[in-house]
Amino acid sequence: MFFEKKIKHLVNVEKAEKTFRENMQDEKLEKKDVLAMIIAACIVYVPAFLIVCSVFIFFIWLFFLRFT
Secondary structure, three states: OOOHHHHHHHOOHHHHHHHHHHHHHHOOOOOOHHHHHHHHHHHHHHHHHHHHHHHHHHHHHHHHHOOO
16 A cells, blocks of 8 residues: 555544444444344345446346347
8 A cells, every 4th residue: 555654543443443342332232223224125135236237237228128
């Protein structure tokens, strides 16, 4: 990396990861948090998956099925 020394100087990665782990251990999930995360993931990933599939289907149609 070009700016590896500057990044290490500005952000101590080990210290930041340790602090993050400590904060996550102290934080307990509530009853509906897992369901909310699953719904949020579906809202994000399903449209992206549909777009990618539609692009593949379009190219398959364009190259193979257009003249049939």
